[in-house]
Amino acid sequence: xxxxxxxxxxxxxxxxxxxxxxxxxxxxxxxxxxxxxxxxxxxxxxxxxxxxxxxxxxxxxxxxxxxxxxxxxxxxxxxxxxxxxxxxxxxxxxxxxxxxxxxxxxxxxxxxxxxxxxxxxxxxxxxxxxxxxxxxxxxxxxxxxxxxxxxxxxxxxxxxxxxxxxxxxxxxxxxxxxxxxxxxxxxxxxxxxxxxxxxxxxxxxxxxxxxxxxxxxxxxxxxxxxxxxxxxxxxxxxxxxxxxxxxxxxxxxxxxxxxxxxxxxxxxxxxxxxxxxxxxxxxxxxxxxxxxxxxxxxxxxxxxxxxxxxxxxxxxxxxxxxxxxxxxxxxxxxxxxxxxxxxxxxxxxxxxxxxxxxxxxxxxxxxxxxxxxxxxxxxxxxxxxxxxxxxxxxxxxxxxxxxxxxxxxxxxxxxxxxxxxxxxxxxxxxxxxxxxxxxxxx
Numbered sequence: 369x370x371x372x373x374x375x376x377x378x379x380x381x382x383x384x385x386x387x388x389x390x391x392x393x394x395x396x397x398x399x400x401x402x403x404x405x406x407x408x409x410x411x412x413x414x415x416x417x418x419x420x421x422x423x424x425x426x427x428x429x430x431x432x433x434x435x436x437x438x439x440x441x442x443x444x445x446x447x448x449x450x451x452x453x454x455x456x457x458x459x460x461x462x463x464x465x466x467x468x469x470x471x472x473x474x475x476x477x478x479x480x481x482x483x484x485x486x487x488x489x490x491x492x493x494x495x496x497x498x499x500x501x502x503x504x505x506x507x508x509x510x511x512x513x514x515x516x517x518x519x520x521x522x523x524x525x526x527x528x529x530x531x532x533x534x535x536x537x538x539x540x541x542x543x544x545x546x547x548x549x550x551x552x553x554x555x556x557x558x559x560x561x562x563x564x565x566x567x568x569x570x571x572x573x574x575x576x577x578x579x580x581x582x583x584x585x586x587x588x589x590x591x592x593x594x595x596x597x598x599x600x601x602x603x604x605x606x607x608x609x610x611x612x613x614x615x616x617x618x619x620x621x622x623x624x625x626x627x628x629x630x631x632x633x634x635x636x637x638x639x640x641x642x643x644x645x646x647x648x649x650x651x652x653x654x655x656x657x658x659x660x661x662x663x664x665x666x667x668x669x670x671x672x673x674x675x676x677x678x679x680x681x682x683x684x685x686x687x688x689x690x691x692x693x694x695x696x697x698x699x700x701x702x703x704x705x706x707x708x709x710x711x712x713x714x715x716x717x718x719x720x721x722x723x724x725x726x727x728x729x730x731x732x733x734x735x736x737x738x739x740x741x742x743x744x745x746x747x748x749x750x751x752x753x754x755x756x757x758x759x760x761x762x763x764x765x766x767x768x769x770x771x772x773x774x775x776x777x778x779x780x781x782x783x784x785x786x787x788x789x790x791x792x793x794x795x796x797x798x799x800x801x802x803x804x805x806x807x808x809x810x
Contacts, residue, residue, distance in 0.1 A: 385600050386520045388591045389510065393524020394531065395459055395584025396502035399466050399495030400428055401529040401685055402577045404662060405536040406570055408678045411666060412563070415476055415483040418670070418802040422663045422794040427489050429659070429784040431496025434458070435504040435776070451509055452592050458501050459585040465494035466578040470571045503776030511765055511772050513600050518765055519695065522758050526689025533685035535576055536678070539566045563674065642703065649710065650760050650775060651782035656717060657753040658779075659786020663794060668724040669742055671803040676739040680746045687751030695758050706759050713752040716745050728803030 403410075407421060414420045438454060472487035479486065502525070510521040591597050669677040723730040723742055732738025757779075764771040794800050 381514075381516055382596060382600055384594075385513070385517055385591070385597050388587045388597065389513070389517050389521040390524035390527065391584055391587030392506070392510075392591055393521040393526075393584075394528045395462060395498070395581055395588070396506050396525050396528055397499045398528035398532060398577055398580055398584070399462055399469075400492070400499045402466075402532040402574065403492055403495070405529075405532050405681050405685055406573060407666065407681060408674055409566060409570060410473070410488075411670075413474060414485045414488070416485060418666050419795060420485070421666050422791045423485075423489065424492055425659060425663045425787040426791045427492050428496040428499070429780075429787040430493055431498075431500035432780045432784055434497040434501045435780065438501065439504065439773075439777075451505055454501075455505055455509060455588060456585075458498055458505065459581070459588060461494055462498035463578065463581045463585060465491050465498075466574060466581045469495075469574040470578065473570055473574070500780055503779050504773050507761065507776060508772045512602065513597075514602050515762075515765060517600060518762070519692070519758075522695075522761065523689060523692045526692035526754065529685035530689040531580060532573075532577060533682040535573060536682045539568055539573060540678070646703075646706075646760050646763065647774060647778050649706070650757065651778040651785075653710075653753055653756055653760075654779040654782035655786035655789075657750070657757070658783035659788075660790045661717070661720065661749070663787065663790035664721065664724040664800060665746065667727040667794075667800045667802065668720055668730065669746070671728050671730050671733055672739045672742055676743055680743045683743060683747040684750035687747050688754040691751045691755040692758055695755060695762070702759075703763075706756055709752050709756050713749060713756070716749045716752070719745055720749060724800055727801055 403424060411418060411420050416423055438449075441449060469488075469491045472491060473485075475485075475487045476483050477486040478484070506525075507518070507521070510518050665680065666677065669680045720742075730738070730742070732741060761772070761775055764775045
């Protein structure tokens, strides 16, 4: 695969628009990604324990109520609603929710005689509104810009996982639980589990997230109002909401060639069958990548220790923007390549599911090789999923604004299906069993 030269990458583009698009993209999922990278700490303190990820994933999917309401209003309302106005409101809600998380994440309430992390769930719902809405609002909005800026927006969306991951690495989880000899209430010696604390608490972590949410809102304000940014629109006719169509001149690349999709190393237009198959593939990828895998990740990794789980969550989030960055220089509209990567991701995904099902005694349990393999598998798996999602999104960008809405729609349907399936399997079957470290008698 041929690498694109840096000169070609910087040719005829406005770096400021790239920068604003990246900052805008960061605000899409940084709230939810921050929840995921804090799981090693939240799971240890929450009354739900290891089941917390399955609850969170389902609540995230409830955030689809936002884009659903927006879509219904766009379809049946006689008034034209500007997508930019809705994005202003969505990002403002995200800023408020991220700020609230600093204060309420550890407050619980009793419901039906069971203690639950109610306030955490409520705030996660509002953060999910931002992320879920980004699929049907943010991406279609960027579709009115030249194609090169959609890629930089997706880099920013990837950074929404990278930045909290870097902060999580700095924060640390303190290490694996250790057995420490101490005296009990009767004065008898006994071993007790002790987990060293992180370098800073969750409150400070979400203060960092709040800052970037506000920066993302500011970037969108500039992206929407600066004349320099509006000059980077393609020849596009904007109709109701985010419905728009491209003129043929907007489908010409820098060399004056008609933009097409690469299929089996040949330039061909996107057929109806391929269009539908790619939508189905996108739904399946999101079902596992956004629904099932995040729910079972704790079962797969925690038996290998807190450090392995922490590194898995963090490095997996870093793999996302790295995959988006590589897509700038590598071919990302090849259907043949997407098919190959799907096969590889399927094989790795089977191993990841197997480690979760075999908990509390997964393969190579208690061995360094097992820790390395589980961290590497989850990291590569998430990188492949990110690259495939970006590739499919880029392909559909050339089909018009409504195609990006379809991509966002099937993505959320797949994610919701996977979240519900994982929630039922985790909470109402005995397939997944948590690992509880114990200390020997003194």
